[in-house]
Amino acid sequence: MDTTPASLPWWRTAVIYQVYPRSFADSNGDGIGDLAGVRDRLPYLRELSVDAIWLSPFFTSPMVDGGYDVADYRGVDPMFGTLDDFDALVRDAHAAGLRIIVDIVPNHSSSAHPWFVSALASAPGSAERDRYIFRPGRDGEPPNNWQSIFGGPAWTQVPDGSWYLHLFDPTQPDLNWENPQVRGEFSDILRFWLDRGVDGFRVDVAHGMAKAPGLPDITRHRTGMLDTTAVPYLDQDDVHDIYREWRKILDSYPGDRMAVAEAWVPNPVRMARYVRPDELHQAFNFDYLTAPWSAPALHRAIDESIAAVAAVGAPPTWVLGNHDTVRPATRYGGLDRARAGALLMLALPGSAYVYQGEELGLPEVTDLPEEVLQDPVFRRSGGTVRGRDGCRVPMPWTGAEPPYGFCVSSSAPSWLPAPAGWASLSVAAQSGTAGSTLELYRSALRLRRSLPGTALTWLPAPADDVLVFAREPDFVCVANLGPAAVPLPAHREILLTSAPLAADGALPPDTTAWLSTSGHPEHRP
Ligand code: NOJ
Ligand code: CA
Numbered sequence: 001m002d003t004t005p006a007s008l009p010w011w012r013t014a015v016i017y018q019v020y021p022r023s024f025a026d027s028n029g030d031g032i033g034d035l036a037g038v039r040d041r042l043p044y045l046r047e048l049s050v051d052a053i054w055l056s057p058f059f060t061s062p063m064v065d066g067g068y069d070v071a072d073y074r075g076v077d078p079m080f081g082t083l084d085d086f087d088a089l090v091r092d093a094h095a096a097g098l099r100i101i102v103d104i105v106p107n108h109s110s111s112a113h114p115w116f117v118s119a120l121a122s123a124p125g126s127a128e129r130d131r132y133i134f135r136p137g138r139d140g141e142p143p144n145n146w147q148s149i150f151g152g153p154a155w156t157q158v159p160d161g162s163w164y165l166h167l168f169d170p171t172q173p174d175l176n177w178e179n180p181q182v183r184g185e186f187s188d189i190l191r192f193w194l195d196r197g198v199d200g201f202r203v204d205v206a207h208g209m210a211k212a213p214g215l216p217d218i219t220r221h222r223t224g225m226l227d228t229t230a231v232p233y234l235d236q237d238d239v240h241d242i243y244r245e246w247r248k249i250l251d252s253y254p255g256d257r258m259a260v261a262e263a264w265v266p267n268p269v270r271m272a273r274y275v276r277p278d279e280l281h282q283a284f285n286f287d288y289l290t291a292p293w294s295a296p297a298l299h300r301a302i303d304e305s306i307a308a309v310a311a312v313g314a315p316p317t318w319v320l321g322n323h324d325t326v327r328p329a330t331r332y333g334g335l336d337r338a339r340a341g342a343l344l345m346l347a348l349p350g351s352a353y354v355y356q357g358e359e360l361g362l363p364e365v366t367d368l369p370e371e372v373l374q375d376p377v378f379r380r381s382g383g384t385v386r387g388r389d390g391c392r393v394p395m396p397w398t399g400a401e402p403p404y405g406f407c408v409s410s411s412a413p414s415w416l417p418a419p420a421g422w423a424s425l426s427v428a429a430q431s432g433t434a435g436s437t438l439e440l441y442r443s444a445l446r447l448r449r450s451l452p453g454t455a456l457t458w459l460p461a462p463a464d465d466v467l468v469f470a471r472e473p474d475f476v477c478v479a480n481l482g483p484a485a486v487p488l489p490a491h492r493e494i495l496l497t498s499a500p501l502a503a504d505g506a507l508p509p510d511t512t513a514w515l516s517t518s519g520h521p522e523h524r525p
Contacts, residue, residue, distance in 0.1 A: 009256040011200070011281055011351060012315040013454075014051035015445055016101065016260075016305035018355045020323045021080055022066065022415060023059045023394045027408035033394065035081040038091045042096050044427065046358060049445035052099035054202050054260075055227075058086070061107075062112050065376055066323070066392070068103075068204060069110035073189045090197045093482055097179075099199035101260070107170040107208030108172040116173050124162050131182055132173045134158075135200035137214070145217045146233060149225050151380040165215075167208060167233060169376045169486050177209040177242065187249055194253050206261035206274060206283070210238035211503045223384070224377075225324055226290060228266045235265045243279035260284065260317070268301075268308035275314035282317045282351060289319050293341065294330040295465045295481045299458075302348065306456070311352075315454075316350035321358055327391050332363035336510040339440055343512035344467065346444045347477035349454045354441070357395055360425050361437035364391040372416055394418050398428035423514060435500075443496050447514065451475050462486040466507075474518035480507045 025037030035058060042175050045053060060075035067077070076206035093100050109116060115131050122128035124136075135143035135155075140154035142163050148170075155163040156170040165174045175182050190201065212232030222229050243259075250257045258281040261274040267287065274283040292300040306316050308318045320341060329338035338361055346352055368389055370378075375387025394414045398402030400423045403414035423429060432437035453471040461468045465482030468489055475495075482484050485506035488494075494501075495514040502508055 009258070009281075010051060010099065011256065012259040013116050014099075015049070015346075015448065016049040016052045016054050016350045016351065017048070018054045018056065018058045018322055018353060020066075020356060020392055022056075023392050024356055024405075025395065025397065026407040026412075026414070029407050029412050030079075031403075031407055031412040031414045032079050033406070034079065035076065035089050039085070039092055039117075039205075042089075042092055042098065045098060045211075046096045047438075048442060049100070049449065050354065052101055052199060053093060054101040054353070055103065055151075057103045057105060057204075060234035062110055062171065064110070065169055066374070068105055069108075069112075069169065069172050071110040071112040071114075073104075073109075074192050086198060094197065100197070101200040101202055101258075102193055103204055104186070104189065104193075104201045105204040106175065106177075108166065108168060110175045111173055114327075115505040118491040119164075119173075120158060124160060129162075130179050131176055133176050133211070133215075134162045135165070137161065137163050142506050143183060144215050146215075146231075147218075148380065149222060150377050151382075151385070154489070159336060164250070165211075169203070174208070177239075183242070183245070187245065190246060190249050192366055194249070194257060197257070198257075200250075200258035200260065200281070203259055203261050203280065205263075206243075206280070207235040207263035207265055208233070209231050209242060210236035217280040226264060226286070228264050228286075230266055235263065235270060240273065240276075240279060243274065245279070247278050248403035249459050258282065268304045271305075272312050272314065275309060276312045277314075282314065284319050284322075284353065285317045285318070288345075289321065289325060295461075295467050298344070298481075299467055302372065302456075306350075316348065317353065318345045318348050318350060319353040319355075320345055321355045321391065322353070323355065323392055324388050325391065327362055327364040328358065331363050331368070334510065335363075335437070336363045336499055337481075339437055340481075340512040341508050342441065343444055343496065343498045343514060344477065344479040344501050346448050347451065347469075347471070347475075347512075348512060349456055349471060352448075355391075357391075358429060359438055360396070360427065362393075362396075362425060365393045365419055366391075367419075368416065374416070389416055396426040397424045398426050399423065440496070440498060444514075447495055459489065467486055470517075474516055475519060476515040477512065478507060478515065479512040480509055483509050485509065488513060488515065491517055 022033045024033040026033050027036035058080040059070045060077045061067045089098050090335035099330050119128045142153050146154035148154045157163050166172050192408035261280045261283040271283045274280050285305050290302045291297045309316050331472045373389050375389050377385050377387035393416050394406040398405035404426045430436035456469045459468040467479045470476050485502050485508050493516040499511040499512045
């Protein structure tokens with residue numbers, strides 16, 4: 001029984017599954033995942049019991065940064081298929097009860113975007129240049145000391161001596177959001193995809209776009225994407241005006257269209273500013289994602305995020321990983337912890353994100369050969385930072401050999417090699433296998449739909465490294481992050497555990513249990 005009030009918009013409690021299209025399923029055997037591959041696998045996602053699919057970029061792109069370098073915001077890159085394939089995917093997804101969220105990349109375009117091509121061909125001070133951030137240098141040096149988030153200076157010089165800003169790769173020039181044409185174009189792009197039926201947007205670098213007036217030098221550098229040090233080119237107040245405009249566009253469409261901010265900001269209070277009632281609907285909870293496997297740290301992250309979003313009337317969101325971060329099975333230090341962490345996260349009230357492969361317990365691939373690494377971070381750091389390819393390895397679907405059914409034909413190698421030893425992690429190997437991570441996720445996602453309440457109440461824990469909370473009236477989650485088994489709190493029924501209980505019924509280390517205090521939730525009156 002779904003106890004969520006029917007009047008709540010879907011995204012307040014949704015589980016949103018992130019598809020990284022390049023690595024999900026390859027329908028034509030060229031070694032690269034594509035939209036038709038996603039469409040083929042809709043039954044899998046439906047059976048997993050997720051509510052929506054967020055598609056990382058599939059737009060026309062030179063793919064220097066995995067498609068976060070967009071050359072045509074309204075076009076599908078031939079590598080991924082066609083606009084017809086996209087429309088068919090939306091149609092089939094909707095028919096299967098799944099919503100579709102697309103990625104919008106407004107902070108920067110690709111340097112192959114016609115706007116940037118014409119900016120380079122035009123004179124300093126021209127209208128074409130004004131869509132980007134061109135400045136004269138300082139005595140042959142860049143206009144200021146900002147650093148690219150991928151390493152190296154954030155400015156590149158063009159032949160006439162001017163410099164342009166790129167917070168990421170030099171092939172990702174920052175757009176000038178003070179230019180009305182830029183604003184108007186993105187409003188149109190939103191409408192273009194809304195008209196095609198998308199249910200929402202994931203906003204890339206949502207804390208970008210607005211830069212402090214005068215582009216002042218910084219005193220402290222950010223060390224990478226996950227660093228949240230305050231800097232004059234991120235999380236500026238003016239960015240919120242953009243979201244107020246966008247909210248009006250989203251609200252002008254029927255059917256609870258939504259947007260989620262990707263904003264690496266210093267704390268949950270700054271994060272909550274993106275989800276004020278007239279701005280975006282959700283923001284990724286990176287504070288939770290980056291919390292270590294520690295009961296006090298997760299307890300704090302949970303409390304602070306719930307309090308911050310409650311203050312503005314937004315639901316909390318939870319996330320354990322994405323295409324930029326080390327997979328939880330590796331980051332938390334083992335599959336047991338990833339499984340316990342998944343049950344902990346999925347028990348929290350609000351909305352949750354699952355990154356493809358988490359439901360299989362995939363580890364980070366740490367030994368990809370250097371010659372296959374594609375992340376621009378690897379090159380720009382002079383090879384000192386390996387980058388994010390290790391969480392982008394193609395999904396294993398079936399079979400004994402790489403790429404494990406990822407490609408329709410096994411002759412083509414996948415764009416990143418899948419490691420030996422993943423046969424037992426494949427979807428086919430885990431489907432129907434008692435105790436597999438996939439079956440754990442399937443059970444958890446199904447049960448999650450009927451968990452009561454939209455708030456949590458902390459209960460006394462048997463030890464400092466154990467988290468126990470209730471969702472009233474009759475659900476209790478207990479996560480043991482410590483080294484010793486602990487007794488379960490009072491309950492009527494064990495709904496699900498991330499690992500078998502000890503012989504005496506105790507909850508082992510690195511294990512989470514879902515309990516009912518009144519019997520199975522589906523049997524409640
Ligand atoms: C965040 C995206 O998730 C990441 O993959 C990308 O490199 C940067 N934004 C730049 O667009
Ligand atoms: Ca393909």
